Amino acid sequence: MSFVIGGRPLADRLLTELPAFTRQVLAEITERVPAYRQLPGEELAGDITRVIEQTLRAFAGVLRTGTLPSGDELRFLRESAARRAEEGVPIDVVLTAYHVGIQVVWDVLVPEARPEEIGEVLALNALAMRYLQVVTPVVSAGYLDERQTMFDDERSARQTLLAGLLDGSVATAGPYVVLAVHVPPHPDELLAGVDASVAARRKLRRLRTELERHSREPVLSALTTGGGIALLPGEDDRVERVVADAARAAGWS
Missing domain, CATH: 3.30.70 (Alpha-Beta Plaits)
Structure with missing residues (x-):
């Protein structure tokens, strides 16, 4: 399966123009989600840009094959979500970024569809929804697992302090x-x-x-x-x- 819009395979165009799409997605995310504007510049230019680029590259593979991501691709997204949790970025902000990324691709490419490609557009929309259905729980799980680990560590530290205060070993x-x-x-x-x-x-x-x-x-x-x-x-x-x-x-x- 290879989606064709405007007479050109979408996957090929997405990969060919990957740097431009990456910059546009980053610009849209920082514009629409205030929390991202508060991140350090080195993080936006480094880790966040790398995640956007990798996600777009994986989505191009989905467009080319019609096969939803699995294995290493999902592991990458899960680990990225864990880093955002560690940094204290809210989970709704993390999830919104993925939806914004898909919307940017949609807004740039779909308006070029020809009348005879309407079926392709409808199929693309269905595939994009299925993609988000796969990605969203994986990202959420990676985020929440990290938050739980952080919570357990904090709770353990508090319990140690509590025990020390009660038995007099801590001033x-x-x-x-x-x-x-x-x-x-x-x-x-x-x-x-x-x-x-x-x-x-x-x-x-x-x-x-x-x-x-x-x-x-x-x-x-x-x-x-x-x-x-x-x-x-x-x-x-x-x-x-x-x-x-x-x-x-x-x-x-």
Whole structure:
């Protein structure tokens, strides 16, 4: 399979004009997605440009063969997404870049279609959609796996610090209030037909969010859906209010 638009194979034109397409995609991404304008210039000219070029080259292969990417091509995209996660680029920004890239190719090439090539245009649109359906979950998985690794590392560091503070092996930089928390089941956990584990995790998330809201510093905690320990930075003159607000947030009152 080889798509022909304007009397010329799309794959050939995309590869022949690859540097120009790469520059145009980069320009469109930085124009439409403000977060990309905030990236260092060396990153835009280096890693980001390299990813765009490699992605366009892979898409040219899709246009030539009609075969969706796999193996090394998807691994490359996954690793690129992991780097963006490590840098703190939001996932919606990462995914938007791929859609912008496809749109640039579409906007440049499709208007040149001749009347007899309408069938090619429709087939190209369907293939582009399938391409994004393959790429999007791979990019998302690479990004989220890296974020989970970062979260696990941070959580491990916090747990080590928490243990050190509790057993006295680590000196405190200021006063802490130690909360021993018992977390009873939320009413949703007891309803028939409701996934109790989901309701419990939502309860725990609300509790953690509320504790963080009362502190300017990260709250060190070892909490499960049934309870645990939390260290609140500061004096104990606000403990009753914190506990009351946390109880309401978790649905206990």
